[in-house]
Amino acid sequence: MAEGEPLIVLDRVNKHFGPLHVLQDVSLSIDRGEVVVVIGPSGSGKSTLCRTINRLEPINSGTITFDGQELPAEGRALARLRSDVGMVFQSFNLFAHKTILENVTLGPIKVRKEKPAEARERAMALLDRVGIANQADKYPAMLSGGQQQRAAIARALAMRPKAMLFDEPTSALDPEMVGEVLDVMTSLAAEGMTMVVVTHEMGFARHAANRVVFMADGQLVEQAAPAEFFANPTSDRAKDFLSKIL
Numbered sequence: 001m002a003e004g005e006p007l008i009v010l011d012r013v014n015k016h017f018g019p020l021h022v023l024q025d026v027s028l029s030i031d032r033g034e035v036v037v038v039i040g041p042s043g044s045g046k047s048t049l050c051r052t053i054n055r056l057e058p059i060n061s062g063t064i065t066f067d068g069q070e071l072p073a074e075g076r077a078l079a080r081l082r083s084d085v086g087m088v089f090q091s092f093n094l095f096a097h098k099t100i101l102e103n104v105t106l107g108p109i110k111v112r113k114e115k116p117a118e119a120r121e122r123a124m125a126l127l128d129r130v131g132i133a134n135q136a137d138k139y140p141a142m143l144s145g146g147q148q149q150r151a152a153i154a155r156a157l158a159m160r161p162k163a164m165l166f167d168e169p170t171s172a173l174d175p176e177m178v179g180e181v182l183d184v185m186t187s188l189a190a191e192g193m194t195m196v197v198v199t200h201e202m203g204f205a206r207h208a209a210n211r212v213v214f215m216a217d218g219q220l221v222e223q224a225a226p227a228e229f230f231a232n233p234t235s236d237r238a239k240d241f242l243s244k245i246l
């Protein structure tokens with residue numbers, strides 16, 4: 001794929017849940033290494049947008065292209081493309097009955113067919129990178145929320161994703177643990193990872209994002225560089241939203 005081509009392109013994507021038109025002609029192009037923060041009121045379609053990017057949700061019309069290939073609706077090709085996109089959820093979603101190390105090695109061994117010894121070595125390096133190598137042999141319930149979320153990030157990175165999606169990764173955390181997770185995300189961004197981040201952490205948006213996308217009622221209402229967006233939101237809905245959260 002040409003280096004200059006965007007990594008992710010959504011072109012007039014529509015998604016309905018029954019009568020609800022959750023994504024309305026959403027077009028969005030994300031460059032390699034770009035960090036896009038998605039903000040907007042609850043129910044505006046942010047999670048659905050993330051889930052459609054790696055086709056956890058089927059779409060009704062439009063196209064999604066990832067790394068130059070249009071995403072198929074299903075099948076093996078989809079599974080392969082999906083594993084190129086790491087996803088981190090609000091609720092950690094670690095396997096409760098597996099150790100932290102096993103959580104991180106499972107995908108590489110089962111899906112990527114890596115040798116167990118190599119997978120373990122890489123997993124330990126990733127756990128070290130997110131600051132929890134000393135928790136490797138514990139079970140998720142023994143860790144704090146911040147540690148569990150960092151484990152979830154390490155698990156996603158173990159699949160060598162080309163992009164990472166974060167859906168409100170710090171919303172379920174106690175306030176004192178938000179920073180440690182955002183720090184890991186900030187360093188990932190600095191290393192050039194392509195990231196789509198749904199968050200209410202406006203500090204992260206200001207400092208780590210290349211672009212802020214504001215969603216409301218299933219539409220991308222407005223997008224701009226963070227400094228410009230926060231200083232001069234143009235739509236009434238973005239102004240209203242910012243006045244409530246800042």
Ligand code: ADP
Pocket residue numbers: 017020022040041042043044045046047048049
């Ligand atoms: P956000 O993440 O911005 O809060 P969501 O993408 O979760 O918004 O939801 C957008 C809209 O779609 C909401 O009205 C929500 O209730 C609805 N919705 C989300 N998932 C489903 C589903 N699986 N079935 C029916 N409606 C859904």
Ligand code: MG
Pocket residue numbers: 046047048167168
């Ligand atoms: Mg959501």
